[in-house]
Amino acid sequence: xxxxxxxxxxxxxxxxxxxxxxxxxxxxxxxxxxxxxxxxxxxxxxxxxxxxxxxxxxxxxxxxxxxxxxxxxxxxxxxxxxxxxxxxxxxxxxxxxxxxxxxxxxxxxxxxxxxxxxxxxxxxxxxxxxxxxxxxxxxxxxxxxxxxxxxxxxxxxxxxxxxxxxxxxxxxxxxxxxxxxxxxxxxxxxxxxxxxxxxxxxxxxxxxxxxxxxxxxxxxxxxxxxxxxxxxxxxxxxxxxxxxx
Numbered sequence: 567x568x569x570x571x572x573x574x575x576x577x578x579x580x581x582x583x584x585x586x587x588x589x590x591x592x593x594x595x596x597x598x599x600x601x602x603x604x605x606x607x608x609x610x611x612x613x614x615x616x617x618x619x620x621x622x623x624x625x626x627x628x629x630x631x632x633x634x635x636x637x638x639x640x641x642x643x644x645x646x647x648x649x650x651x652x653x654x655x656x657x658x659x660x661x662x663x664x665x666x667x668x669x670x671x672x673x674x675x676x677x678x679x680x681x682x683x684x685x686x687x688x689x690x691x692x693x694x695x696x697x698x699x700x701x702x703x704x705x706x707x708x709x710x711x712x713x714x715x716x717x718x719x720x721x722x723x724x725x726x727x728x729x730x731x732x733x734x735x736x737x738x739x740x741x742x743x744x745x746x747x748x749x750x751x752x753x754x755x756x757x758x759x760x761x762x763x764x765x766x767x768x769x770x771x772x773x774x775x776x777x778x779x780x781x782x783x784x785x786x787x788x789x790x791x792x793x794x795x796x797x798x799x800x801x802x803x804x805x806x807x808x809x810x811x
Contacts, residue, residue: 573642580640587633595657595667598626599704602661606711607724623661630657630664662704669693669700698735705757706731712749719746735761 601622605611611619634654641647648655656663710727713719720743721727730743734757745751 576640576642580637583636583640591629591633591667594626594629595665597622598661599665599668601626602665603707606707626664627658627661630654630667634658662708665700665704666697669696701757701760702728702731702735705753705760709745709750709753712747712753713745716747716750720744721750731757734758737761 601619605616605619605623608615634651634657637651637654638644638647653663653666653669657667706724706727709721709731710724713721713727714723721730726743730745733740733743734754737758745754
């Protein structure tokens with residue numbers, strides 16, 4: 567019994583910590599994305615600007631690290647927490663994963679937290695759409711950063727990088743732009759795998775929607791048939807009516 571009380575208090579403490587840090591960490595994700603974008607897209611940054619960007623990125627990483635350590639310490643089942651907090655762990659280990667903490671905040675919005683089938687589909691579609699935009703933007707930034715100064719590079723502007731990311735994710739494969747560095751090709755593989763996962767999720771959501779609509783239509787049809795089979799018309803059966811009178 568005392569162990570259960572301690573475990574419950576620990577979980578309550580973790581929930582309070584998460585409630586208290588949700589919005590600050592979302593703001594930190596936005597700040598990281600702005601600083602990361604500025605550092606890559608502005609080719610005329612002064613040393614002072616580079617220092618400021620590096621300081622911001624370092625503070626955001628420290629905030630994510632502290633949050634992750636505190637939450638894992640306040641978790642009763644630490645293995646379960648690690649298994650179900652992959653984005654949080656990636657945001658600590660991989661810099662380009664930090665903006666995706668925004669999606670966790672989006673999932674906690676009240677209008678997306680209902681458990682009905684329609685709410686689930688709405689949540690999947692909205693979060694998947696936001697993920698696609700974020701995924702393409704972040705990968706494009708990273709690809710542009712590693713490719714623009716490489717020897718024989720074809721992706722030499724951010725516009726080229728965005729075009730390449732969209733074409734690659736859509737599996738069109740025009741071949742007009744492609745990475746020439748090892749890091750750029752690794753990012754391309756990540757983009758391909760992500761595109762396949764997103765297409766699969768969208769297909770599953772559409773199939774689920776169609777199945778639910780068909781099930782609802784069948785239920786309505788059965789209800790009408792059941793109602794008609796138990797409905798006795800007022801007119802008809804004149805012999806029985808005459809005998810009863």
